[in-house]
Amino acid sequence: xxxxxxxxxxxxxxxxxxxxxxxxxxxxxxxxxxxxxxxxxxxxxxxxxxxxxxxxxxxxxxxxxxxxxxxxxxxxxxxxxxxxxxxxxxxxxxxxxxxxxxxxxxxxxxxxxxxxxxxxxxxxxxxxxxxxxxxxxxxxxxxxxxxxxxxxxxxxxxxxxxxxxxxxxxxxxxxxxxxxx
Amino acid sequence: xxxxxxxxxxxxxxxxxxxxxxxxxxxxxxxxxxxxxxxxxxxxxxxxxxxxxxxxxxxxxxxxxxxxxxxxxxxxxxxxxxxxxxxxxxxxxxxxxxxxxxxxxxxxxxxxxxxxxxxxxxxxxxxxxxxxxxxxxxxxxxxxxxxxxxxxxxxxxxxxxxxxxxxxxxxxxxxxxxxxxxxxxxxxxxxxxxxxxxxxxxxx
Numbered sequence: 001x002x003x004x005x006x007x008x009x010x011x012x013x014x015x016x017x018x019x020x021x022x023x024x025x026x027x028x029x030x031x032x033x034x035x036x037x038x039x040x041x042x043x044x045x046x047x048x049x050x051x052x053x054x055x056x057x058x059x060x061x062x063x064x065x066x067x068x069x070x071x072x073x074x075x076x077x078x079x080x081x082x083x084x085x086x087x088x089x090x091x092x093x094x095x096x097x098x099x100x101x102x103x104x105x106x107x108x109x110x111x112x113x114x115x116x117x118x119x120x121x122x123x124x125x126x127x128x129x130x131x132x133x134x135x136x137x138x139x140x141x142x143x144x145x146x147x148x149x150x151x152x153x154x155x156x157x158x159x160x161x162x163x164x165x166x167x168x169x170x171x172x173x174x175x176x177x178x179x180x181x
Numbered sequence: 182x183x184x185x186x187x188x189x190x191x192x193x194x195x196x197x198x199x200x201x202x203x204x205x206x207x208x209x210x211x212x213x214x215x216x217x218x219x220x221x222x223x224x225x226x227x228x229x230x231x232x233x234x235x236x237x238x239x240x241x242x243x244x245x246x247x248x249x250x251x252x253x254x255x256x257x258x259x260x261x262x263x264x265x266x267x268x269x270x271x272x273x274x275x276x277x278x279x280x281x282x283x284x285x286x287x288x289x290x291x292x293x294x295x296x297x298x299x300x301x302x303x304x305x306x307x308x309x310x311x312x313x314x315x316x317x318x319x320x321x322x323x324x325x326x327x328x329x330x331x332x333x334x335x336x337x338x339x340x341x342x343x344x345x346x347x348x349x350x351x352x353x354x355x356x357x358x359x360x361x362x363x364x365x366x367x368x369x370x371x372x373x374x375x376x377x378x379x380x381x382x383x384x385x
Binding site: 057062068074076 | 205227230231232238239240242243244245246250270273370371377381
């Protein structure tokens with residue numbers, strides 16, 4: 001979780017586009033921990049009548065919820081920060097043993113221009129540990145590529161039956177600067 | 182504290198007696214898996230062979246996806262201790278179709294019966310826990326209908342509560358430490374998932 005506010009978020013259109021893609025693909029459950037990068041998308045989901053938004057105490061819970069939702073016939077997505085990826089790794093194995101579709105959208109920290117040294121270890125390890133668990137990685141650092149990338153990842157997950165992570169790079173999200181507007 | 186007298190196998194058999202298509206069951210890894218399988222393997226059981234800490238979250242995701250079905254999670258104290266936060270997450274959603282049943286023998290059964298944190302303090306150098314009260318934890322997390330069951334005389338009500346009382350409900354059941362036969366369901370996770378979905382949704 002991250003209490004910092006973020007500037008350099010541009011006009012935010014790409015986050016609205018993610019919401020549209022999730023709706024188009026009939027995503028019904030959205031799991032998240034508080035996150036500045038995802039906050040606008042989370043608020044869209046909280047206001048939606050067709051989406052159930054579930055705040056987690058730790059990202060690990062999201063894997064279990066996604067498995068349960070799929071057992072019950074619903075599609076889900078987990079929104080998290082790269083700093084939470086390490087919390088998911090053991091249960092991420094469920095995506096292989098149960099072979100269920102899993103989609104996560106990850107806002108990157110410890111990435112392009114990060115000012116906070118504490119974010120680097122997990123941020124830099126994020127692609128490697130996800131790869132080690134057999135998660136497909138999609139990466140996007142330009143706003144104009146967000147819609148197509150999230151759409152493709154969603155198809156790979158729910159049509160292709162894969163565990164897929166979309167890395168929303170820090171170059172896209174903007175560099176945090178601790179509350180300076 | 183009195184010694185536990187309830188035996189998990191006949192208890193789980195009673196809890197699951199007459200289970201129909203409206204009852205969706207998730208069994209935690211280890212003893213709880215063997216318990217629900219001993220009561221009768223069925224497609225609408227999801228017995229876990231791993232994924233420690235996952236059952237409560239899985240039960241929540243399933244309960245939200247299938248609001249007209251009863252979802253029952255049966256797991257052990259060790260598994261529950263690994264995912265205490267998930268009780269707070271359940272409480273944020275207040276699913277009225279979710280029942281959580283923790284069979285608490287105060288031991289990590291799969292690894293040699295070491296004390297869990299629910300064991301009493303001062304139980305000797307190798308067998309002491311913290312006296313952690315999981316029903317109190319659940320209530321503190323926001324699951325108001327949380328209670329502990331110790332006596333045979335309470336079992337009939339326990340079964341009714343787990344099967345029909347408005348959720349979310351949490352029941353901690355103190356059970357004996359026993360050495361029991363492993364009664365194993367199929368192990369392949371994709372198969373277990375597919376047969377569950379086939380039975381519930383009509384397609385894998």
